[in-house]
Amino acid sequence: MKRKYIIWIHVAVWILLILNHTVPIFQHNAFHSFKDLPHSFGLFIKYLLCEVGFCSITALCFYSNYLFVAPQLFVKRNYFKAVLYIVLILLALICWRYIVEFWFFKPVLGFDNYRGRPVTAEYYISNIFYYYFPAYFIYGIIYFFAENWYRTKQLEQELQKEQAAAELTFLRSQINPHFLFNSINDIYSLTYQRSDQAPVALLKLSEILRYMLREGKDDFMLLQSEIKYLENVIELQRISAKGNAYIDFTVEGYVGNQKIATLLFIAFVENAFKHGVLTDAANPVKMHLQATNDRLQFTISNKKNNDQKDKTGGIGLNNVRRRLLLMYPGKHNLAINEDAEFYTVNLELQLT
Structure with missing residues (x-):
């Protein structure tokens, strides 16, 4: 399959995931920060942008593991570099999540994911490590294997x-x-x-x-x-x-x-x-x-x-x-x- 088609498939999948999350929470007005706002197109855009922000964190976790960790683990067998990439990815996720939530959600959308509660570095690290990283690390690995299997089959057929x-x-x-x-x-x-x-x-x-x-x-x-x-x-x-x-x-x-x-x-x-x-x-x-x-x-x-x-x-x-x-x-x-x-x-x- 041509690379441009693969890119469009990825874009389509992420759009579907964002809409699948956005529509239900918008219908129930589930975010506390928006509970006093009336249902409107503007409110839908706020919910949509919130989900785009959250999905950007999961996408960063997914693609970084797929592009950097999986090749080191299963192709090059360079375990030291794989561990190094994992540490760097965790740090990148923490920094990106902080930027999304405190530089975009709060000042631009008026959305406070923590309802005014203070957020400690320990919470950020543990939440990223236990919630985002395991699931999307596994998804990245699975996709890496699936793509390599497909490419191998294609190469075999072409050969x-x-x-x-x-x-x-x-x-x-x-x-x-x-x-x-x-x-x-x-x-x-x-x-x-x-x-x-x-x-x-x-x-x-x-x-x-x-x-x-x-x-x-x-x-x-x-x-x-x-x-x-x-x-x-x-x-x-x-x-x-x-x-x-x-x-x-x-x-x-x-x-x-x-x-x-x-x-x-x-x-x-x-x-x-x-x-x-x-x-x-x-x-x-x-x-x-x-x-x-x-x-x-x-x-x-x-x-x-x-x-x-x-x-x-x-x-x-x-x-x-x-x-x-x-x-x-x-x-x-x-x-x-x-x-x-x-x-x-x-x-x-x-x-x-």
């Missing part, structure tokens, strides 16, 4: 947000080199084979990288932009495979202004391209995206390439699992099913 943001940035930085490495290898193969598709593939890669560099840096992007990105990736794969890649990508439902985590599907797609069979027309890689205004389902399945020597899964799937936990906590369901022949991923997201 968690910063760590999550840093982790997301790191995870996204892993996506780009991973995809770039695979695509350059494919284009290199086309170039090595002197394929006429090499320039087209290079241009398609340029479009993909333009999206990744300009728009993929954001945490969220329009769903339609992500779909276009996937379509470009698929087309690049088809070019790299010389038209022998059988990939079915269908989109169903409403695709409008929904936003989705940037580059979220690419790990699943790359995994299917890397470990799946793309050349079997009877068992193509199937990708299906179904969307509504607030929900999305993405399914991808591929026939497993059991003859492939490289069985490592890389960082892609672990990466996307972590991103889902950070960006869709409690709002996603990721199911990965694998049997002897097929590998299927089903991802459901709640978008709002």
